[in-house]
Structure formats: C-alpha cells, structure tokens
Amino acid sequence: MPSAPATSPTHGTITLKVNGEKHTLPVDHRTTLLDALRERFDLTGTKKGCDQGQCGACTVLLDGRRAVSCLQLAVAAEGREITTIEGVAEGEQLHPVQQAFLDLDGYQCGYCTPGQICSAIAVIEEHAAGWPSAVTDDVRPEAGPPPLSAEEIRERMSGNLCRCAAYVSIVQAVSRAAAVHEQTTRSGQTPAAEKGAAA
Numbered sequence: 001m002p003s004a005p006a007t008s009p010t011h012g013t014i015t016l017k018v019n020g021e022k023h024t025l026p027v028d029h030r031t032t033l034l035d036a037l038r039e040r041f042d043l044t045g046t047k048k049g050c051d052q053g054q055c056g057a058c059t060v061l062l063d064g065r066r067a068v069s070c071l072q073l074a075v076a077a078e079g080r081e082i083t084t085i086e087g088v089a090e091g092e093q094l095h096p097v098q099q100a101f102l103d104l105d106g107y108q109c110g111y112c113t114p115g116q117i118c119s120a121i122a123v124i125e126e127h128a129a130g131w132p133s134a135v136t137d138d139v140r141p142e143a144g145p146p147p148l149s150a151e152e153i154r155e156r157m158s159g160n161l162c163r164c165a166a167y168v169s170i171v172q173a174v175s176r177a178a179a180v181h182e183q184t185t186r187s188g189q190t191p192a193a194e195k196g197a198a199a
C-alpha cells in the first residue's frame, strides 16, 4: 500500500519532547503515544501489556503526572514533557525510586517494572502535594497528606499490575523512596542528591 503523504487528513508532523529532547516527526494521527515511543523513538522500556489501559505497563510521566501511554494519542502529547523509564535517571545516577527498587529487591520482570517505577515517582509527588486516595480517611485539605502507609501505597499503585502478584518489595521500595524524598525536600536538596541521602 502506498504510504500516506506527510500531511493529510490522517497524517501530520508533530514535535514531541521526550526525555528532555525535542523531536519533530511525521505521524499518523491515530498513533498512540505508546506506539510512537516504542516504534518511532526506539524507547522500548515502556511496555505494551494490555493495550487498553488496564495493566499500567505503559505508564510514562506527562508533565510529571503519570499516564497510561496506550490511551494517549501522540498528537495529544505535543508540547508536554514526556518522561519514560529511560529518562528518569540522571546519567549514571539512578533515580531514588530506582535505587530503592534495587536496594529492596523491588525489581520484577522487565514488563511491569518500568511502569511501576514511573508510577511510583508520581505517587510520591502526588502524596507529598496532599492528594488523597480512595483509602484516605480524612480528605479535608487542612488534614494534609496522610501517612504513606502500605495501604496507601497499594491503593495508589493499584493501576500497575504484576501477573505474578509479587508486590511486597515494591511497597517497601516506594515507602523508602518517599521517605528519602521527604527528607531531601525538607533539606532543599535537588532530586539528583536524593540518592546520596538514601545511602
């Protein structure tokens, strides 16, 4: 079948900012962000599990908030900061959540772990910003963030499934990374310095 022209009712050129770098590329408007990341950018850390928003394997960060990339069109991500698992570390320095997963044996298979880590990064920010979850007892703004208990972590991470149900270490890792985040936020350190605080 002949390929469609660069600009047509179904095709156009978009600019995406992925892991800090801008790329302009022609796309079929129906391309999901997940497919664009994997097939156009070769960023295969983001996995396609269910392809219908149910497993969390494709989770990335959009403007710092987590999103299942299989339910996003690439064109809708134009102008936003897209961060994939390949972009969360700073050079050789792991993100504190990655480090906690490593230290506490939270790493699982390559299928679910990238989404778990992207989710956990946003969970910690959401919690620190005072966002309640479905299991938060007191949701009044003045009540502040609830303790990030195992129940809270499980609820907030519940969109990320592991077929093997090996979640125990993940809860511990998220808890550790959240404590590091709180400590370093209080002391005014940069995220890059959080790893040192974890040691």
Ligand code: FES
Residues within 6 Å of the ligand: 047, 048, 049, 050, 051, 052, 053, 054, 055, 056, 057, 058, 059, 068, 069, 070, 071
């Ligand atoms: S692949 Fe997107 S949620 Fe499962």
Ligand code: FES
Residues within 6 Å of the ligand: 108, 109, 110, 111, 112, 113, 161, 162, 163, 164, 165, 166
């Ligand atoms: S370890 Fe990845 S799906 Fe269970």
